[in-house]
Amino acid sequence: MANGVDSATASPSVPRPRRWQARLPGRPAERAPAHVVLRRVNAVAVLLVAVEALAAVVASARLGLDAGWTAVVVAALLGVRAGRRLYRRRLWLSWFQDLPRSAAATATAFALVTVIALVAPSAEATSAQWAVLAFAALSEPARLAVFAFGRWCRRKLRRCDRAIVVGAGKVGVDLVRAMQAHPEFGLLPVGFVDPEPVRDPASLPVRLLDGELADEIVRLGVGTVVLAFSHARDSPVVESAITAHRLRCTALVVPRMYELYQDGPDVERLRSYPLMRLGTAPTARPSWWLKRVFDLVLAACALVALAPVLALCALAVLLESGRPVIFRQVRVGMDDRTFVLYKLRSVRMSGEDDSQVRWSVVGDRRVGPVGRFLRRTSLDELPQLWNVLRGDMSIVGPRPERPGFVRQFSAIHELYWARHRVPTGLTGLAQVHGLRGDTSIVDRSRYDNYYIANWSLWLDVKILLLTVGELVCRRNR
Structure with a gap:
């Protein structure tokens, strides 16, 4: 023991944490319904994998590769690109922003195919290398089209992830207004959670939710929780992030000194605001x-x-x-x-x-x-x-x-x-x-x-x- x-x-008479904190033992957090989980499928990533796999197969077929070398080329390209997180979930669907990472991934796949060709010499080795270059010529226009189609679906069809913003201060309000004005970022704000809002709730662009965060996530079918700044004495940011993870939601955090924050692998960009994407819950990997x-x-x-x-x-x-x-x-x-x-x-x-x-x-x-x-x-x-x-x-x-x-x-x-x-x-x-x-x-x-x-x-x-x-x-x- x-x-x-x-x-x-320790004593049973000690008061429990405030209601806006995540659930305590004895009250298991509800799992999101199946239709909500399905709604969170990263459709853009699925489409990218499909078009790039097709591009790799077409490039290999055009250069006359047999089934073995075609499998090598497809596996090298898709594996490296997945490792470089080109199929990640993202807010900003920008082909220009992603181009350097995509080019680096293609170059890495080319080097990998070259090494395989040296280890296992074959008459088709040179054709396999050319297939990787042909893939780049085919896939980049396809990626550009996928990103454009994704932005169109978000704007016209409202294929957006429902989002709750924790913190109803200036930053939180600015983020909600940016989501409403620019649905191409894929977030649809449905409410604020803040134990001590500094603004009149009637002046907020979306309503102030009065339930527990876990309950509201399940009730509203929320897929993203954005953690902004709250004026509460004990800010619920950490508790909210943990609650989001337990319910398989994406957690995006506005970092301190965000005005000086640089873009990076785990940093999203919603207009002028950087948002750190927290890692998924271990049990979801x-x-x-x-x-x-x-x-x-x-x-x-x-x-x-x-x-x-x-x-x-x-x-x-x-x-x-x-x-x-x-x-x-x-x-x-x-x-x-x-x-x-x-x-x-x-x-x-x-x-x-x-x-x-x-x-x-x-x-x-x-x-x-x-x-x-x-x-x-x-x-x-x-x-x-x-x-x-x-x-x-x-x-x-x-x-x-x-x-x-x-x-x-x-x-x-x-x-x-x-x-x-x-x-x-x-x-x-x-x-x-x-x-x-x-x-x-x-x-x-x-x-x-x-x-x-x-x-x-x-x-x-x-x-x-x-x-x-x-x-x-x-x-x-």
């Missing part, structure tokens, strides 16, 4: 499925390999304190859903079960030598591999906590509730940095939210390696 010195003052596959394989293999160890530990628990060997406890997982967590029992049974309200068993006389050994070596956590197989947990993620403590910590510790955006884990970034046992809840929450914001498969691998090192060397204990 985990503990934290900051929890000493294709690589998240690889994480789940990795969890299943590793948990299954570990259960098989460690079965003798589990059997010996279970026998030791049985001999020391009798049955039951497995300890079950309700914990809070992703989206505030509860599940039953399994552990090897390390505390002798008594007449009263205080596991849901007692924070730590350090110094508890009910913990015998076997229990202390299991807890010190973390062997008592091994049954949670079954939780991983069931989908309750992941190998790497924020550690799960009991519902009562989740409610208490969410009331006093900033963004503690935000840890539940991803599945909980056997080990996590906080744990490998020494935040186990009687340590700070604030620091754990900060590490957990950092992990979610920067998640990657490599970060999971790094945490696993650090966990093994900590277990072997018994550091931070």
Whole structure:
């Protein structure tokens, strides 16, 4: 079990955060309806992929390439262009703005085809290189037409993403008016969210919404949340961005000192205002499925390999304190859903079960030598591999906590509730940095939210390696 010195003052009577903050545990955020998700499909990107794939096939056919070399050319071109984010979602459909990136991607694909030709010489290698150049001649006019068609659809057919602006100050109002005057940027403003608007709501170009942001996103079918400046004492920008991520919305942020902000890979431009596009939620990325596959394989293999160890530990628990060997406890997982967590029992049974309200068993006389050994070596956590197989947990993620403590910590510790955006884990970034046992809840929450914001498969691998090192060397204990 985990503990934290900051929890000493935790109490159920502490007031909950203000209503404009994202949802707290016990109130899972609703998922957007299927028709809303379908509406958010990036039609321009789909059309770009289609016309460029067709251009690559036509260029290869005109130069007489066989099926093998055609596949190489198409894969090289589309793969490189996808890697250079030419098929990204964007507000500004500008062919001129995208031309340098497109040319660089084509040059990279040409170099890649050349390397393949050197490794696997063929009579058609030169034709494959010419096919890449022919692709450029065909695809650029097609891209120009796609962008023009996309702008026309946004203006005439109103194929725009519904947007909520958080912050009803001058910047927020200017952004809404720009969206209304220039629908070719693809945003249709439907309302403001601001706990302390400085303007008369009647003077705003769109209405001031009085519900929670999560509720309004679902009710209005919103696909984009624009985070401008609010005059509220505690601005809800971070909470709003997390809420947008949990509901699979795009989050665009007006940066501080935006007048001096330069364009970059993750910077959109709405007229004169730069907007930083925040990364998508980890669970919305294709690589998240690889994480789940990795969890299943590793948990299954570990259960098989460690079965003798589990059997010996279970026998030791049985001999020391009798049955039951497995300890079950309700914990809070992703989206505030509860599940039953399994552990090897390390505390002798008594007449009263205080596991849901007692924070730590350090110094508890009910913990015998076997229990202390299991807890010190973390062997008592091994049954949670079954939780991983069931989908309750992941190998790497924020550690799960009991519902009562989740409610208490969410009331006093900033963004503690935000840890539940991803599945909980056997080990996590906080744990490998020494935040186990009687340590700070604030620091754990900060590490957990950092992990979610920067998640990657490599970060999971790094945490696993650090966990093994900590277990072997018994550091931070």
